[in-house]
Structure formats: structure tokens, C-alpha cells
Amino acid sequence: MSVKVYIPTPFRKITGNRTFVDADGIDVNGVLRDLDQRFPGFGEMVFDGEQELLEHVNVYVNNHEITSLEGAETKVADGDEMAVIPAIAGGAAMTPEMVERYSRHLIMDQVGPLGQRKLIDGKILAVGAGGLGSPVLVYLAAAGIGTIGIADFDVVDRSNLQRQIIHGTSDIGRMKVDSAKDRILEMNPNINVITHTSPLTSDNAMEIIPEYDVIINGADNFATRYLVNDAAFLAEKILVDGSIFLFEGQVTTFFPGEGCYRCLYPSPPPPGMVPSCSEAGVLGVLPGTVGAIQATEAIKVLLEQGEPLKNRLLLYDALAMDFRTVKIRRDPACPLCGDAPSVTELIDYEEFCGSPFHEN
Numbered sequence: 541m542s543v544k545v546y547i548p549t550p551f552r553k554i555t556g557n558r559t560f561v562d563a564d565g566i567d568v569n570g571v572l573r574d575l576d577q578r579f580p581g582f583g584e585m586v587f588d589g590e591q592e593l594l595e596h597v598n599v600y601v602n603n604h605e606i607t608s609l610e611g612a613e614t615k616v617a618d619g620d621e622m623a624v625i626p627a628i629a630g631g632a633a634m635t636p637e638m639v640e641r642y643s644r645h646l647i648m649d650q651v652g653p654l655g656q657r658k659l660i661d662g663k664i665l666a667v668g669a670g671g672l673g674s675p676v677l678v679y680l681a682a683a684g685i686g687t688i689g690i691a692d693f694d695v696v697d698r699s700n701l702q703r704q705i706i707h708g709t710s711d712i713g714r715m716k717v718d719s720a721k722d723r724i725l726e727m728n729p730n731i732n733v734i735t736h737t738s739p740l741t742s743d744n745a746m747e748i749i750p751e752y753d754v755i756i757n758g759a760d761n762f763a764t765r766y767l768v769n770d771a772a773f774l775a776e777k778i779l780v781d782g783s784i785f786l787f788e789g790q791v792t793t794f795f796p797g798e799g800c801y802r803c804l805y806p807s808p809p810p811p812g813m814v815p816s817c818s819e820a821g822v823l824g825v826l827p828g829t830v831g832a833i834q835a836t837e838a839i840k841v842l843l844e845q846g847e848p849l850k851n852r853l854l855l856y857d858a859l860a861m862d863f864r865t866v867k868i869r870r871d872p873a874c875p876l877c878g879d880a881p882s883v884t885e886l887i888d889y890e891e892f893c894g895s896p897f898h899e900n
Contacts, residue, residue, distance in 0.1 A: 543571050543616050546623040549652040554579045559649060568599055569612040598625045603640040625653050642684055650845045662842040665689035665752040667768050669716040672758030672782050674706035675831030681724035681731055683839055689752055691736040692716045703824040742886035745771040754838045756780045762808040763889040769801035770886055773876055778841055782834045787823050789830035789856040793837050793849040799870035800877045811894040826858055
């Protein structure tokens with residue numbers, strides 16, 4: 541019987557860096573023996589001295605773990621798929637349900653079992669469960685981010701539903717964090733969701749932000765935007781910042797010590813100069829695009845894959861359907877991350893911005 545076998549990243553040095561190989565056998569044991577003959581050294585990675593499967597290696601046939609079938613004697617047929625998944629430091633092996641759920645990640649060279657474990661072990665905080673937070677949270681949950689924090693103190697309003705796709709009509713009047721939590725747990729019950737229902741302030745930000753690996757800022761006001769920037773920098777956390785207005789969006793990723801929001805915009809505009817979305821409006825689909833990009837950046841950071849938007853600002857013009865990036869840099873004179881910083885702790889951001897905190 542010819543079986544297609546998925547080879548995890550740690551084993552690919554044996555198979556010439558191939559993700560899938562074909563092998564013959566009438567059962568799981570036979571397929572593994574065939575692989576050992578074809579790729580010397582493979583058997584040492586899956587069998588112990590008694591030629592029994594190692595306890596830290598799980599084998600799946602058509603996404604079913606063989607211990608729930610007939611073990612190594614599980615029969616295979618032409619066209620079946622097998623996966624050999626070793627346990628990864630930092631957490632338990634994935635369940636059969638998780639292997640099936642994340643199967644499209646597991647077959648990617650850039651993700652694979654090791655990368656998926658990084659996502660499962662990852663902790664990301666989404667500031668805001670509104671327009672940007674909606675796609676961010678949906679895609680983080682779907683990707684399998686193990687711990688997702690949601691910071692928002694607002695309730696769902698009917699006017700939100702034009703763009704905040706994580707909420708529904710039946711959620712009107714509910715806390716956004718509760719509505720969002722229910723939605724993403726329905727998508728993926730394997731994740732842990734932590735809700736923060738108090739407004740982020742200088743008094744509590746340093747109790748919340750340090751608990752996460754990556755911060756995604758989707759706030760719609762300057763006071764929260766500067767607060768999250770400063771707290772992320774002081775906590776040495778990576779910040780994925782996004783903003784939207786009318787038909788335009790911006791996204792960038794700040795790494796500690798390599799620039800921050802204050803380098804890009806040293807001071808906020810005078811109160812009333814830049815209207816909010818509630819005052820000027822926003823195209824309903826715009827936050828879907830920008831939020832998806834923010835989620836992509838955060839996932840890339842956890843996977844340590846690709847080129848994040850470090851020292852680059854992505855500009856999106858939906859009317860022109862135009863994407864462009866401009867280079868940005870750390871400002872040596874920045875009061876937060878510069879050579880002689882004057883901001884060494886969180887400040888009064890309502891006074892700094894001349895406007896109060898309001899909905900995210």
C-alpha cells in the first residue's frame with residue numbers, strides 16, 4: 541500500500557528537507573520500517589531500543605491518532621495520509637482534533653509542528669474589540685494563538701455592526717469583550733481568552749501589557765494610542781500599530797529600541813483637528829483589510845518568519861486600491877526611545893493629548 545507521509549521539520553534533515561514522502565506498508569509499523577530503509581536514521585527518531593514507538597512521538601492516520609485506533613498495527617490503504625509528530629518543548633503534543641484543525645499550517649514549511657507550537661504558546665493582547673479588533677481577534681483565534689487578551693470597556697452599539705464583524709445584532713448592549721470572547725471560543729475552543737474590561741490607563745497598563753508577547757493596538761483615540769505605545773516600549777514588547785480613517789489605513793510594527801509611535805508622530809494633533817470615525821465615518825470593509833494585516837504581522841513575529849513592517853509604515857488607500865510603504869526610523873531625539881529619554885514612566889495621557897479616553 542502506498543501512503544503519503546507528512547514529515548515534521550525536526551525530521552526533514554533525514555528526508556532531504558521534503559515535507560511529504562511516499563512509503564509502502566500494510567500497517568503503520570510497516571510504513572515506518574519502509575521509511576527507515578529508504579531514509580537511514582529515520583527509525584532512530586521514532587523507535588526505542590526495543591523497536592517500540594517512542595512515547596514522545598505521535599503518529600496519525602488520516603488525522604486520527606493511532607492510539608485511538610489499533611496502534612502501530614493500524615491498517616493503511618492506498619491514498620491514506622500519515623503524519624509523524626514529535627512532542628515539542630514548551631507544551632504537550634497536539635491532540636488529533638488540533639492536528640486536523642491546523643492541518644493547513646502543519647504542511648507549510650514556514651509553520652509546521654514547531655511553528656504551530658509557537659503560536660499555541662503565544663500570548664497576544666488586542667487593544668480594542670471594535671473595527672480593527674474584530675478581524676484581528678478572529679484570525680488570531682483561527683490560527684491557534686494560545687492566549688488572547690482583549691482590552692475594551694465599551695458595549696456593542698447598532699452602529700458598530702457596519703464594520704465590527706465579530707459582533708451581531710443579538711449582542712447589542714453587551715460588553716464587547718464578552719461578545720468577542722464568545723465568538724472566538726466558538727471558532728476555536730482550544731484557546732485561552734482573557735478579558736480586560738477596565739479602560740487602559742497609566743495606573744493599570746503596566747499590570748496588563750507585560751503579560752503578553754505581542755501587543756496589537758486598534759484604539760481609535762490618541763490618548764490610548766500613546767499610552768499603549770509607551771507601555772509596550774517600557775515593557776519591552778513588540779507593538780503592531782494600526783489605524784483607519786475614511787478610506788485609508790496605516791500599519792507598522794515597532795520592536796523595542798528600534799523606534800516607536802512617538803518617533804513617527806512626536807505629538808498628537810490639537811483636539812478636534814482630526815475627527816474620529818464616529819465623527820467622519822469609515823468604509824465598513826476598511827478595518828477588515830487593515831486588521832488582517834495586523835494579525836498577519838503578529839503571527840509572523842511569533843513564527844519568526846518573513847519581514848515584519850519594522851522601520852516601515854504601510855499605507856493603504858482603498859479608493860485608489862493602492863498599497864505603499866515608506867521608511868521610518870528611530871528618532872535619536874525621541875523622548876521615549878531616544879538617546880536621552882525624558883519619558884521613563886507612564887504619564888497623564890488625557891492631558892498630553894488634550895482629549896479623554898473613549899471607546900476602542
